[in-house]
Structures are given as C-alpha cells and as structure tokens.
Amino acid sequence: MVNRLMSFTFVGMLILLTCFPMAEAKTSQNPIAEVSQMDRELLGLQQTLSFFQVVAEKKGDKKLAKKIEKQISSFSQKNTKLHAAPKDSNRLKHQEKINKHFEKQKSKIQELQKQMEQQVNAYWEQLMPELSPLKTPPIKQVNTTTLRTAAVPAASASVASVVDPFEPNEDKTTSYSISSGNLYSSKLSFAKDLDMYRFDSGTLAGDLTVTLGVPEDKNYDILVVQEPNKAVGSGTSSEPGLKETVTFSVQPNTTYYISVFSFDRHYSETASYSLSLSKVKTELGLARPIDISLPVGVVPAYRFTAPVTGTYRFNTSPYGGFGAPFDTMLLMFREEQMKGLVDFNDEATDGSLFSEIKVSMTAGATHFVYVYPYNQSQPVHARLNVALDTSAAVVLPTIQEATANDGSISSKQIVNLTNGMFSPDVASAVTVTNLPTGIQPIVTRNSDTQLSVGFIGNAIAHEKKHSVQDVYITIPKEQISGTDSDVVTNAFAISFTDTESLLETTATEIQLQSGNKKILKFTPSVSGSFEIFTNTSNTELAIYEDYGQSRQLVSSDDGDTSSFSKVTITLQEGQDYYVVLSPINNTSVQTTLTARYLGVEYVYNAKGQLVQIKQNDKILSEFIYDGNGNLIKKTVY
Incomplete structure (x- = not known):
C-alpha cells in the first residue's frame, strides 16, 4: 500500500512538472545559466592547477609545488565566497535571492575565471611547453588511417627506422582519433617522443x-x-612497468586529447605500450562524485550496484563542490526505464534546494538514480554522490583517571564503525581532539569495524576541575571504504580525581616505603605565610606549583630537629600547591605532615596593589596609593 501510494504521489508530481513547468526565466533575470558555464570552466581550471602541482613535484621543484598549492587554496576560497548565496525557507524567495546574488557576482566570477586561465596558461608554458595550447596550431583534417614509420633521432642510428603506429601524432593537429571500447598499441621510440590521441564524445555522457x-x-x-x-x-606514478589508469567524466559534444609520454624520458624502439578506452558508462561509484552539467531535457539514469550490504546515502550538492545552489529532485528505481520506484526526494532538509535519499541495499543489488531539475526549463547543474551512511560511536561515555591518581589513564576507549570498513593502516591516521595536555593516544585496529584507543603519558593538570567533557575521535574519509566525509565519533569525557588534600592545622599520617614518595595538594584558604613540617624520621620536603614537579618553590630536609623537615613560604589564597614528601637514604618512613598558617595575611586591591598586612585579623600595616599607582602613605600599627 505504501509503495503504491509513493508511486501515485510521484507520478502525479512528475505529470505536474512535465505538463506545467515553471516559466522559463529570462536571461537577464536568471544568471544561473551563465554561472553554470563558468562553474564548468572553474572546475576544469582547478583540476589543471592540481595537475601542475604534481608536475612541479615530479620535476623536483618543491618551492613551485608549494606555491601552486597556495594558489589553489586562494582561488578556492575566493570561489566559495563568491558562490555563497543567501537562503530562505520559502522556495520561490530562495530562488529569487540566488538569482539576484549571481546577477551581482557573475562579473566577479568571470574575473576569477580569467585570472585562473592566465595562471594555467602560464604553467603550461613553464612546465609542459610541448603541450601548451598557446603553441598548438588550429586543428586540421589529416589522414591518420595508414601505418607510418617514425623518424628516429641520430642517437638511435643502429636502427634505421622504427615501426611506430599512428605517427606523426605529437600535437593536436596530428592527433590520432580513437573511440571508446577499443585498444591501441604503439611506441614511445625516443626520449622526447609524445603520442597524442583525440577522443570526440559526440552525444556520450558519463564516465x-x-x-x-x-x-x-x-x-x-x-x-x-x-x-x-x-x-x-592524469597518471604519473614513478614505478616502472606500472599500469596507469585515468577515469574522468565525459561531457557531450566535447573533445579530449590523451597524451602518452615519459617524464623520465623513458622510451623503447621495440616494446609497445597499450592504450585502451572503456565504454562510456553512466555508473555511480561509491564515494566518487559525478558533476552533472547537461543540456535542458537530458536526464541520464545512473546505475549503482551495492558492493556491500549496508545503508547508502544518495545526495545532490553544489557542482564541483562550490557551484551555484541548484534545485534538484532525486528519484530512485529498481529497474531501468523508471520501473519499480524505491524512493524520491525533493529537499534533503527543510529549505534545502538539494536532495537526499537513504536506502538499505544488500550486496550486489542494483538501483537506478535520476537527477531532475525542479524547474524543468533549466538544465541539471549539480553534483551527484553516493556513500555509505557511515557512523562511528565510542563505547565508554566517561574514562576515569587511573587509580594511581597521577594523571595517567589505564582504560581504553573502543570505537565501533557502522556501514563501512577501516583501511589496514587506519591507526596512524586517527586523531583524538581535546585530550588533556600531557596525554597522547595510541590507536589499534582490532578489526574491519573496530578500533581501540589507549592513552599514554600523564596529564599535567589532573584535579577534578580539570576534567574534560568533549573529547572526540576523528577518522579521515580516506581510511574508511565507501564514505565521502571524515567520520567523527560522539563525544566522551575524561574524569580526574582530586589529589589527596593536606588540610590546614590537621596533621596527616603518612607511611612511606623505601624509594616511594607522597604527593598531597594544599590549597590555602587565605593568602599569607605558612609553615609546613614533619615531626619524625629522615624526610625531604618540597613545595611545587604543579603536580608534575617541574616548578619548585622551596625544599628542605632539615627542620628544628635535624631529622625533621620544615619550610616556611608565602602562598596565595585558592591556588593549588603540591607538597612532595620523600624518605632520605631509601629508608621506610612513618611520619605526620602538618600545614600551619602563621597568621600573616596580605590583602590586595582590585589593581593588585598591597593595601594591608594583617595577623590574626589585626591590621599590622596599611598602604595608600595615588591615582597613578604611586605609594603615598604607609602606616604601621
């Protein structure tokens, strides 16, 4: 009944969209078509700059590669900012705002495109002049159907000639026309040889x-x-004999040039390479987005076969990851020719122009996905993607400090993955955010879907007030098969236990074994002078500002009696100090430790100026300052 209702609703909606399409906007009122064309150019230019970054690295110019990387980032930020259109919960108002935004921004987007084109052309000349479009003459018809003999440089004079099919084909003018589904065999017969092939897509669209x-x-x-x-x-691996594979999205009525060459100047007069082209397919790959920008009325069916059983998320998003917001409808069927409706979606979330479908699929099952424009008078201009609806969750909501109470953590956190599989080397890529300073994570891959996270080191600050509530774990998308975004776990807490306290005027019994030490926290209730001392045995006493004992304030191994320890020190109200007691000469010690306020209290004003010295609530001295902070009067009572 539900499926029939869905089918009826969908058919009714489709009839409405087909028979009563929204009025086609005039060019002056709807700049999306112009911006869509620029988006296609911008995406290609961005990909080309990324290629030049690889080329610079291949040529050993790390400085230039870094420069190109920064340029890509800068162009990307500008592009994203220019495409950031305002939103509105009302669909019509939302579209109006988008149109107004791009009417205003299209000249700036065009200027950005011009800047990128200039930079791309400069890098063609600098890094690959042999393929520079600025040096390539116009394409003209040549007869490339006969087998030709390639001329070989004098360095190869031992062989008078080499049978090198399709030569000459070193530029666009002489490029050899090839077709999808075929295999071609030829040679790079000298060090600077370059073979160029031409592929015309015609009406084909897909991968x-x-x-x-x-x-x-x-x-x-x-x-x-x-x-x-x-x-x-591009395919530019450095390993000899390694097959190079390139998959790209084919646009209709477009020409592509495929060049075979060697950065390392390798060649062979006898051994051939093979070049094969698959059939153009409209297939969705897991976490391999397809940027769709097709003429009005063209709505291809994208075939998807689930590689594993799980929940999959199909969604549309901005073209190229940055493009103009585009109002889409997403439809899914079990069979071709729009048979067996599975689901459809208009808005991924309320007010969104993009669409999303989540569906459970068993391994090997196939569905067909269509992307429709909400406005049937417009061409589709969006990105289509499918990914596993992956999530990760931690088992323990709270991890406690180890019983040693020294800032260490002995427990391990467990991370379970849903809808996905960890890569073999995932452990080295996992990050844990908001860990206390001094703690480092150690990640272990337990299985395809589980990690354990241990913790080493000691937190520098680990009183109860230093507990953290928002620790989370991030696994990069590259380390999980089938997902299209980094996976972040739910947050968990790390809870610390207060260090045992030393109380004012109350003697604390302490039993120390040979080689051990005792650490207690002392927090004065008032500012002033304190005396801290033991009463028996050979002991060493030290006061620190931190539990890790890196900031010592004072120490003593002699009190009024040679075997006792005593220190006198001025401390601040409310600040934590750490009292460390150790036995001398590796002996066992049984003693008491006492902190006593000596009755001298220093009182400061809001400006941090000393204004009174008191003892047992009696004022001993007072200090008065002028408006500039200068002491003008001191009274001693």
Missing part, C-alpha cells in the same frame, strides 16, 4: 576509463586534456 599498459622496465605517463586547456585526469 570513461583510459588505461595505459606500460612495458615492464619503463615508466610512462598519461594526461587527459579537455579542449582547450583543462587537465581532467
């Missing part, structure tokens, strides 16, 4: 995988460029 098979002792590289200058994918 295309290009695979370069490399001779076992050679290191070849591959680059895919979208006309005119956007690097949309």
